[in-house]
Amino acid sequence: xRENNMIVILNFKCYKExxxxxALTLAxxxxxxxxxxxxxxxxxxxxxxxxxxxSSVDIPVYAQHIDPIEVGSHTGYVLPECVAEAGACGTLLxxxxxxxxxxxxxxxxxxxxxxxxKTVVCTNNIPTTKAAATLLxxxxxxxxxxxxxxxxxxxxxxxxxxxxxxxxxxxxxxNVNVLCGAGITxxxxxxxxxxxxxxxxxxxxxxxxxxxxxxxxxxxxxxL
Amino acid sequence: xRENNMIVILNFKCYKExxxxxALTLAxxxxxxxxxxxxxxxxxxxxxxxxxxxSSVDIPVYAQHIDPIEVGSHTGYVLPECVAEAGACGTLLxxxxxxxxxxxxxxxxxxxxxxxxKTVVCTNNIPTTKAAATLLxxxxxxxxxxxxxxxxxxxxxxxxxxxxxxxxxxxxxxNVNVLCGAGITxxxxxxxxxxxxxxxxxxxxxxxxxxxxxxxxxxxxxxL
Amino acid sequence: xRENNMIVILNFKCYKExxxxxALTLAxxxxxxxxxxxxxxxxxxxxxxxxxxxSSVDIPVYAQHIDPIEVGSHTGYVLPECVAEAGACGTLLxxxxxxxxxxxxxxxxxxxxxxxxKTVVCTNNIPTTKAAATLLxxxxxxxxxxxxxxxxxxxxxxxxxxxxxxxxxxxxxxNVNVLCGAGITxxxxxxxxxxxxxxxxxxxxxxxxxxxxxxxxxxxxxxL
Amino acid sequence: xRENNMIVILNFKCYKExxxxxALTLAxxxxxxxxxxxxxxxxxxxxxxxxxxxSSVDIPVYAQHIDPIEVGSHTGYVLPECVAEAGACGTLLxxxxxxxxxxxxxxxxxxxxxxxxKTVVCTNNIPTTKAAATLLxxxxxxxxxxxxxxxxxxxxxxxxxxxxxxxxxxxxxxNVNVLCGAGITxxxxxxxxxxxxxxxxxxxxxxxxxxxxxxxxxxxxxxL
Numbered sequence: 058x059r060e061n062n063m064i065v066i067l068n069f070k071c072y073k074e075x076x077x078x079x080a081l082t083l084a085x086x087x088x089x090x091x092x093x094x095x096x097x098x099x100x101x102x103x104x105x106x107x108x109x110x111x112s113s114v115d116i117p118v119y120a121q122h123i124d125p126i127e128v129g130s131h132t133g134y135v136l137p138e139c140v141a142e143a144g145a146c147g148t149l150l151x152x153x154x155x156x157x158x159x160x161x162x163x164x165x166x167x168x169x170x171x172x173x174x175k176t177v178v179c180t181n182n183i184p185t186t187k188a189a190a191t192l193l194x195x196x197x198x199x200x201x202x203x204x205x206x207x208x209x210x211x212x213x214x215x216x217x218x219x220x221x222x223x224x225x226x227x228x229x230x231x232n233v234n235v236l237c238g239a240g241i242t243x244x245x246x247x248x249x250x251x252x253x254x255x256x257x258x259x260x261x262x263x264x265x266x267x268x269x270x271x272x273x274x275x276x277x278x279x280x281l
Numbered sequence: 282x283r284e285n286n287m288i289v290i291l292n293f294k295c296y297k298e299x300x301x302x303x304a305l306t307l308a309x310x311x312x313x314x315x316x317x318x319x320x321x322x323x324x325x326x327x328x329x330x331x332x333x334x335x336s337s338v339d340i341p342v343y344a345q346h347i348d349p350i351e352v353g354s355h356t357g358y359v360l361p362e363c364v365a366e367a368g369a370c371g372t373l374l375x376x377x378x379x380x381x382x383x384x385x386x387x388x389x390x391x392x393x394x395x396x397x398x399k400t401v402v403c404t405n406n407i408p409t410t411k412a413a414a415t416l417l418x419x420x421x422x423x424x425x426x427x428x429x430x431x432x433x434x435x436x437x438x439x440x441x442x443x444x445x446x447x448x449x450x451x452x453x454x455x456n457v458n459v460l461c462g463a464g465i466t467x468x469x470x471x472x473x474x475x476x477x478x479x480x481x482x483x484x485x486x487x488x489x490x491x492x493x494x495x496x497x498x499x500x501x502x503x504x505l
Numbered sequence: 506x507r508e509n510n511m512i513v514i515l516n517f518k519c520y521k522e523x524x525x526x527x528a529l530t531l532a533x534x535x536x537x538x539x540x541x542x543x544x545x546x547x548x549x550x551x552x553x554x555x556x557x558x559x560s561s562v563d564i565p566v567y568a569q570h571i572d573p574i575e576v577g578s579h580t581g582y583v584l585p586e587c588v589a590e591a592g593a594c595g596t597l598l599x600x601x602x603x604x605x606x607x608x609x610x611x612x613x614x615x616x617x618x619x620x621x622x623k624t625v626v627c628t629n630n631i632p633t634t635k636a637a638a639t640l641l642x643x644x645x646x647x648x649x650x651x652x653x654x655x656x657x658x659x660x661x662x663x664x665x666x667x668x669x670x671x672x673x674x675x676x677x678x679x680n681v682n683v684l685c686g687a688g689i690t691x692x693x694x695x696x697x698x699x700x701x702x703x704x705x706x707x708x709x710x711x712x713x714x715x716x717x718x719x720x721x722x723x724x725x726x727x728x729l
Numbered sequence: 730x731r732e733n734n735m736i737v738i739l740n741f742k743c744y745k746e747x748x749x750x751x752a753l754t755l756a757x758x759x760x761x762x763x764x765x766x767x768x769x770x771x772x773x774x775x776x777x778x779x780x781x782x783x784s785s786v787d788i789p790v791y792a793q794h795i796d797p798i799e800v801g802s803h804t805g806y807v808l809p810e811c812v813a814e815a816g817a818c819g820t821l822l823x824x825x826x827x828x829x830x831x832x833x834x835x836x837x838x839x840x841x842x843x844x845x846x847k848t849v850v851c852t853n854n855i856p857t858t859k860a861a862a863t864l865l866x867x868x869x870x871x872x873x874x875x876x877x878x879x880x881x882x883x884x885x886x887x888x889x890x891x892x893x894x895x896x897x898x899x900x901x902x903x904n905v906n907v908l909c910g911a912g913i914t915x916x917x918x919x920x921x922x923x924x925x926x927x928x929x930x931x932x933x934x935x936x937x938x939x940x941x942x943x944x945x946x947x948x949x950x951x952x953l
Binding site: 518526556574590601710 | 817
């Protein structure tokens, strides 16, 4: 079954409902849902929370960003090596809230590979998805910025951007997996994304800010 | 004695000698030196290492940077609340490797105050030191960029910038403390900085990359 | 009379009503108003329009921004020397739409001085106004960003920020002149700004986007 | 003959030898060489010099950069419409000295198309060249940053990056033309670039800073 390879990545952003002690609690919920429903789940907490989560919870942890730098004099930057040593196994790159220069995305993917981090490059439309795919990250996550945080799922509001992104990526780089983000909240949104060819989803506010985070996650994945 | 109030802040930058497990080891050395020599010491590790150090070592931990943001949708940014909850008690701002916009420095100082973080604003010359002092951070650290990482101490190579910075700050904001950075490596450099009016020092490569970090720290503070 | 020294600077931004041929027309209107009402007026067009205006109209031309660079390899940047040779006599710096790093503002003021350009540093509140004043630009223009482009004048909505800015600047650097921006549209707004201590105003949409630009300008200055 | 379609673009950067009055002189030299040797030449002066050159010299003028913005409140930015109205017929994008975000390159190409500007996207290696090609600019100019300004031609020092870039671009987007930059100074460098498949060159210091700019240009193109 195709769905077995689905991945669900939950971006904690800088939400207070997913920070420090609460980040740990939410990661534990994700871990349980992942086991109960046999679905691959990963969490992307803030940098100061990576170690705390990775050392307590058995779930893949992604950084929200890394900088395309080497060890050295880079006060305040995010070194791939440090993120990896803190227990992350991957990183988001070029999120719509943290857009990166083209040359930096390319270099960051290379640096991530050096230290064993998987990469999820976020993009905003079909042309940038295509461009990102040529750089051979592990995942491309297409998220039309106008839908992020709205609860209006891209898979419903703009199915063509998902279908077109999958098609474009598979032509250029068949091994790059396509995730679908922006507005995904319900199981129906998720299902629709899968039907359009997405191989996973990138979530945030729909789950993190739900009254009952566990219930929101369950209703998202139980159809699988 | 004036020196009792001296503070020594060690910036770990993105050096491999002060990352992950090694960051913890170096923080422990700083803790011991601090106790043995009755000197206030603080460490500024990378963000993913803050929690690990603050929960194991009894020494003030500073972030290397925070962003002037509130909780919310800021993927990849450094939220003051998160840094504080991870155990930091302060933060560097506007380091020469991570210069900030004027409006962002002002806002970041305010946000740091909201969450109980002390602030060290780095500056590059007397005019920017003066400008930073008007924003009432806890510390201003003057570091001529051309001397950073050289081992040539600002207190020796350019005493006037230290003396002039202290004078300018005290006229504008007597409660703001002046630190001296850039090239400080030896006890003599430190002593000279104190004679010029500095109320502490900001260190990095001279200690972190020393063959024997403990010895380097001891030789720095034993004259006090 | 104090008002004789008043300066009115009109920022053309990237408005289509003040670009190319239309920029020239608007600059000519400003020139005429300036002569008829004996008031100092200056215009700040887009960079490609500086030469065209300065070589045809006898009115001070300001750039909207310069970069803190020297001649050399800086493709796409704004060199102070080039702006000056094109006929500008000054520049805005740190506009709310183009915030600059503290170290860059300081350096840009110095570079502007090197090539004979006057400087107007824009700020967003009293603390940043104070910080900017220590850097000794020719003008500081305080503009609370939440009022820019609203037609709600800062001199009416937040008189304290104008009065407080004037007081703060005069304590630190009596020779720095204080302009008042954000939402100024009518003669009454301008008058109120002067009563609060402003020594001029920085305008934009209220005039540029007026149905009749000349009439809008006349109604602004005729009370003087 | 293939060479008939060759284009030579001369980037004036922020060099004093190609600014203001001197920019005009150099553009006239390019115009003459272009006619004498029947080769397409274009110049890329600083923004304040675009109008002055385009209104006096009959040679294509490129901007060094545009911002991916629409008309409106963007003080200090480079509006595509303004550059076009000043007489430019194209623009460089993502030069190694002015790297752009991936999403901004995509948007800038679209905005350039809206106003009739041709686009030259600069890239630093084969992967970023490939990514740029998917965005369908008119030209991609591959310039390994370590060779820029050295006088060591990429076509000699690293022929594989030129050959590989041409191959990659033609597979993805056959209508995108490939330029070769970085270190090109002599006719031999140019010839070698053409043999490797380049359809033109992007030049800067080798010509602008030559003792005799005309002679340098002539020796560059006379072999054609």
